[in-house]
Amino acid sequence: MSASVLHTEVGVSDEKQAVAKSAGRRFGALVVRLGAIAAFAAIMAYFVIFAPGFTSTFNLINVVEQSAILGVLAYGMTAVIIGGGSDVTEGGIDLSIAANMGLCAAVYATLLSMGYGDFLSVLAAIAVGMAVGALNALAVVGFGILPLLATLAVLNVAAGMELTLTQNTVVGASSPLLGVLVSGSFLGISALAWALIVFSAIMIVVVHGTSFGLRLYAVGGHPEAARAAGISVPFYVSFTYVLSGFCAAVASILTVSRLSASTPGSGELLLSVLAAALLGTVFSRRFVPTMGGTLLSVLFIGLLANGFQLLNVSSYWVNGVQGALILLVVAITSFARGSEGSR
Amino acid sequence: MIRSMKGLVKALALGLAAACSLAAISSANAEELSLKGKRIGVSAIGTDHYWDLMAFKGIQDRVKELGGEVIALDAGRKDQQQIAQLQTLIAQKPDAIIEQLGNLEVLNPWLQKIRDAGIPLFTVDTATPHAINNTTSNNYNIGAEIALQMVADMGGKGNVLVFNGFYSVPVCKIRYDQLKYVLTSFPDVKIVEPELRDVIPNTVQSAYSNVTDMLTKSPEKGSIGAVWACWDVPQIGATQAVEAAGRTEVKTYGIDGSPEVIKMVMDPKSSAGAVAAQQPYEIGKTSVDNAAKYLAGQKVPPFTFVPSVLINKENAAEKGKPFLDAAEKAGVK
Numbered sequence: 001m002s003a004s005v006l007h008t009e010v011g012v013s014d015e016k017q018a019v020a021k022s023a024g025r026r027f028g029a030l031v032v033r034l035g036a037i038a039a040f041a042a043i044m045a046y047f048v049i050f051a052p053g054f055t056s057t058f059n060l061i062n063v064v065e066q067s068a069i070l071g072v073l074a075y076g077m078t079a080v081i082i083g084g085g086s087d088v089t090e091g092g093i094d095l096s097i098a099a100n101m102g103l104c105a106a107v108y109a110t111l112l113s114m115g116y117g118d119f120l121s122v123l124a125a126i127a128v129g130m131a132v133g134a135l136n137a138l139a140v141v142g143f144g145i146l147p148l149l150a151t152l153a154v155l156n157v158a159a160g161m162e163l164t165l166t167q168n169t170v171v172g173a174s175s176p177l178l179g180v181l182v183s184g185s186f187l188g189i190s191a192l193a194w195a196l197i198v199f200s201a202i203m204i205v206v207v208h209g210t211s212f213g214l215r216l217y218a219v220g221g222h223p224e225a226a227r228a229a230g231i232s233v234p235f236y237v238s239f240t241y242v243l244s245g246f247c248a249a250v251a252s253i254l255t256v257s258r259l260s261a262s263t264p265g266s267g268e269l270l271l272s273v274l275a276a277a278l279l280g281t282v283f284s285r286r287f288v289p290t291m292g293g294t295l296l297s298v299l300f301i302g303l304l305a306n307g308f309q310l311l312n313v314s315s316y317w318v319n320g321v322q323g324a325l326i327l328l329v330v331a332i333t334s335f336a337r338g339s340e341g342s343r
Numbered sequence: 344m345i346r347s348m349k350g351l352v353k354a355l356a357l358g359l360a361a362a363c364s365l366a367a368i369s370s371a372n373a374e375e376l377s378l379k380g381k382r383i384g385v386s387a388i389g390t391d392h393y394w395d396l397m398a399f400k401g402i403q404d405r406v407k408e409l410g411g412e413v414i415a416l417d418a419g420r421k422d423q424q425q426i427a428q429l430q431t432l433i434a435q436k437p438d439a440i441i442e443q444l445g446n447l448e449v450l451n452p453w454l455q456k457i458r459d460a461g462i463p464l465f466t467v468d469t470a471t472p473h474a475i476n477n478t479t480s481n482n483y484n485i486g487a488e489i490a491l492q493m494v495a496d497m498g499g500k501g502n503v504l505v506f507n508g509f510y511s512v513p514v515c516k517i518r519y520d521q522l523k524y525v526l527t528s529f530p531d532v533k534i535v536e537p538e539l540r541d542v543i544p545n546t547v548q549s550a551y552s553n554v555t556d557m558l559t560k561s562p563e564k565g566s567i568g569a570v571w572a573c574w575d576v577p578q579i580g581a582t583q584a585v586e587a588a589g590r591t592e593v594k595t596y597g598i599d600g601s602p603e604v605i606k607m608v609m610d611p612k613s614s615a616g617a618v619a620a621q622q623p624y625e626i627g628k629t630s631v632d633n634a635a636k637y638l639a640g641q642k643v644p645p646f647t648f649v650p651s652v653l654i655n656k657e658n659a660a661e662k663g664k665p666f667l668d669a670a671e672k673a674g675v676k
Contacts (some may be wrong), residue, residue, distance in 0.1 A: 052435075059434050065428040078559075139428070168540050170511040172448045255423070259449045263422045264542075309431050312414050315424075 021138030029287070036044035036282045040300055054310055063195055067302035068196035069254050071295065072277035072343070073097055073269065075203045078294045081277055082207065083240035084140075084147055085220045086289060088330065092220065092237070093147050094244045096136060096155040098273055102266030104129045104252035105160040109262035110165060118177040132158055133245020137238035141204035159267055172261045181257035181343045195254055203293045217288070257332040275326050282329055338339055359580045376635040378411025383634060384437040385413055385428055388445035388617055389420035389539055391544065393601040394623045395444060397673060398467050401627025409635055411438075420543060422449050427452045433460050439634045442474070443467040443627075447513055448529060465634045467626055470646070475637055478630035481648040482514045485571075485619045486521025488653045492617045493569050493596045500531035501568025504557050506550065506577045508540035515573035518598060522571060535567070541577040550580030558588045570595045575604040575618050582607055585614040599623075600654065602670045609659040617655040620666045624673050625649050 047054045075095050086090015104125040111121035132154060139150035184191035207213040218226040219236040227233050256262055279300065280293030303320045355616045358462040399417065406413040414437060418425030420499060426443055431441060431593070433456060437585040440462055442454065447469065454473035457464045501647050505522070509515040539553045554570060561567050570581040578597030585593045592612055597604060600620025607615035626649045637643045654662050 056434070058430070062434055066430065069423065077620050090436050096471075168508055168542055170446045256427060259422050259446075260452050261446070261448045263446060263449060265421060268421050269423070302427075305427065306431055309414070309416065309428060310435065312412075315416055315428070319419075 029332065031209055033282050033287070035330060038280075043307070044300075044303065044307065047303065047310070048328045051307045054307055057188075059190060059310075060178035063167065063299065063302045063306050064193040064196060065190055066299050066306070068192045069101075069251050069258065070272055070276060070301065071196045071298040072199055072247050073101060073273045074250040074252065074280070074294045074298050075199065075291060076244035076251075077273050077277040078280065078289045078291060079203075079207065079216075079247075080240045080244050083216050083221045083237050086281065087224070089148065090146060092140075092240060093151060093274075094136060094241060095148070096132060096272065097151075097153040097248050097313075098133045098160050098245055098270040099155045099158040099162065099267045100129055100248035101255065101269070102262070102264070103158045104131065104249045105164070105256050105262035105266065106162045106165045106171065108252055109171040109256050112173040112175050112178075115173055118175045121175070122177065122253060125252055126246065129245040129247075129249025129252065130242050131245070132248070133242040136240075136245070137241040140241065141234045141238045155267070155270075162264070162266075166264065170261045170263050170265050173256050174260065177253070178257045178260070181254065182260075192254060192258065195250075199250065200291070200295050204295075205290050221288070224270065232284045232296070271293060272301060272322070275322050278326055279329050289331070302310065349499070369566065373665035374634060376409055376639070378406055378409035378438075378631075378638070380633050381411045381438040381638060382435075382439040383411050383413050383631070384416070384432045384435065386416045386418065386425060386432060387443040388418050388422075388425055389543075390417050391669075392419060392574070392599075393603075394574070394599045394621065397623035397670070398443055398627040400673060401624035402443070402631055403627075405628040405631035409631065411635075416440045418445075422446060424486075425450075426453055429457070433457055433462065436460070437607075438463065438588040438638060439465060441467060441630055441634060442469060444469055444512070446511055447471060448511060448612045455672060463634065463637055465630050465637075467516055467630045476630070476633045476643045476645060476647060478647045478649065479514065479631060480619075480621045480626065480628050480651040482517040483521060485621075485651055485653075486518035487525055489518070489596050489598060489617060489619045490525035490571075492653060492655055493571060493594070494525065494529050494532055494615050496594055496618050497532060497568040497590045499529055502533050502535050502561075502566060503536045504554060504567060504570045504581075506541040506570075506572040506581075507535050507538040508542055509573060512573075518573045520640040532568075539573075541572055547580040547583075550577035551584045552580075554581045555588060558584065558590055558593070564590065564592055565595050568618065569593060572597045575599040575601050578604055578615060578618065579607070582615045583649065600651075600666050602667050603664045605654060605659070608656065611656065617653060619651055619653050620663075621651045622649050622666075622669070624669065625676055 014285055015247040048163070053059050070267050077094055080092040080094040107128050108121050111124055132342045135157070136151050139145045139154065140147050151264065181191045181195070188195060215226070215231050216236055218229065219231060219233050223233050276298045277289055279297035281287045281289050283293035283296050301322060304321060305315070308315065308318055377469045385399070385402050387395060390399050403413050403415050414432065414435065416428040418428055418433065422553050426449065440457055442450070442464065444467065451471060451473065454464055454471055464474050466477045468479045470477050507519055510519060526534070535557070542549050558567065570585070572578050572581065573599035578595045581595045585591065585595065594614055594616030596616050598619040600618055604615060604618045605620060609612040610620050629647055629649055631645050633647060652662050
């Protein structure tokens with residue numbers, strides 16, 4: 001909210017003519033955005049009516065549980081996009097986040113299987129995740145490489161390190177912490193679902209309820225203005241990549257608990273993570289990524305797969321629909337941004 | 344231990360008896376078995392490989408044939424997705440679940456949950472204590488047969504390149520262990536260390552470059568005698584690499600019987616030495632029959648073996664054809 005106020009103030013300095021011209025397009029974008037939300041709502045309504053068992057508490061908690069890992073990763077991605085700006089080609093993006101999770105999971109599972117306790121193994125996983133994040137930060141902020149390319153390179157580094165560590169095998173893991181995550185529950189809600197709820201609450205409060213979050217939006221929205229206002233842009237941008245690495249580490253612990261092992265192929269999650277972060281922008285008035293929007297789209301992606309299965313529609317459709325939605329949202333976003341670009 | 348030995352002997356005897364009267368039994372049972380009004384959940388880790396697709400198809404076709412409704416789930420080789428699908432499947436409370444392949448370490452806690460929810464579980468090619476029945480090939484036989492064929496072709500001595508990337512997949516473990524066991528009797532046949540790792544995806548390309556690298560590393564003819572893999576997709580890449588390097592003294596060995604590989608073995612000029620061909624479509628169908636029998640209150644053995652055939656250079660022309668015909672009939676390439 002406050003971020004959008006700041007953004008508007010920046011916009012006030014624009015020429016009046018351009019403002020008037022963009023107002024029309026902005027209205028168009030609003031219509032398309034509401035259309036997208038209506039499409040989301042229509043799909044959900046269809047599931048509620050036709051998918052047997054869709055609305056049962058048990059099923060909904062299942063979906064929250066299934067969304068936990070994707071959610072934590074998507075928050076990392078969202079933070080990077082907020083801090084780096086949401087321009088798809090030159091803005092912030094962390095392509096290494098899923099591979100980083102794979103590496104952290106491998107480190108965590110390997111250390112556990114070597115007999116190190118939870119405390120040390122978790123600490124190591126988080127350290128590795130943040131180190132990979134710091135490497136991204138160094139490449140993007142230090143060397144000034146395009147985030148798209150820098151994080152693509154780091155993706156390969158992380159994936160290679162994971163392969164070296166695990167030799168592309170499944171590393172089984174069990175520990176007291178994993179036991180709690182697998183079978184623990186509180187108020188009828190499982191530990192994994194709680195992990196998503198608590199993590200979401202923290203991210204929403206930090207990004208949308210503090211002056212830190214406000215400055216983060218300023219850095220991503222208009223770096224020059226932020227710099228002029230005395231905000232250290234490099235620090236904030238670097239911070240988002242390290243935070244993203246932290247999210248990858250947290251997600252890795254959740255994933256090891258869910259699969260009772262670290263397994264190859266974590267990189268496959270990247271598309272869903274990107275989808276969640278990008279889809280989330282339609283829930284914001286100015287098409288900027290928000291933590292709440294990301295949460296909604298993560299749950300939407302989870303409900304989509306779930307609803308299709310309950311309707312006995314082939315799972316092959318899920319990918320297709322997900323891809324179509326990304327295309328739609330990116331189209332809408334570019335359309336809305338077109339109005340700003342023309343000023 | 345003794346009990347399981349007894350069970351094995353019993354099952355082998357049963358399998359033999361079943362094989363002898365296979366035609367008679369299957370036609371008699373087909374009329375009795377029915378899945379009318381039943382919902383059967385089917386979960387496969389992936390269907391990108393010929394074997395997987397044929398088995399997955401066999402399961403679905405058979406459930407429909409018996410009048411049941413099938414909930415077919417393909418996890419696209421993603422563990423996370425398979426777990427999510429199984430979790431939702433449990434909530435859907437089908438009459439039975441058939442699970443096909445995947446990482447046992449990942450699956451076992453979830454297979455346990457299926458049983459805890461009171462849903463009968465059947466598996467295809469996946470040995471787990473949680474399944475009522477596992478329908479598969481006799482991988483102990485397959486593993487020993489292909490290893491012995493390889494040793495025979497090598498003349499009892501030489502070095503073998505071994506792909507061992509999927510030891511966590513139960514059938515690969517059995518085949519690899521059988522290979523090792525056979526080799527204890529032939530000390531002059533040595534596995535080249537470190538072993539190679541087969542991967543999914545890009546299995547063929549990766550096997551091609553691995554084998555090419557190893558041949559480059561050992562350039563003298565005869566320094567490597569054979570390439571072994573627990574399935575036949577790496578065998579494709581290995582065979583191509585051997586032929587491209589002009590090292591035709593090296594022969595390749597694999598298991599499954601993808602049409603492409605059977606054709607290679609049938610080709611006298613190809614370096615593909617032998618392949619143990621399974622009947623994945625039949626395996627899928629048989630697992631459904633087992634589920635139907637169980638749901639009808641009949642007793643079901645803990646595992647069912649569907650016969651497989653070792654196709655080598657000598658018998659390829661005769662034995663290979665029926666498999667190629669079956670693949671064509673099922674419409675799977």
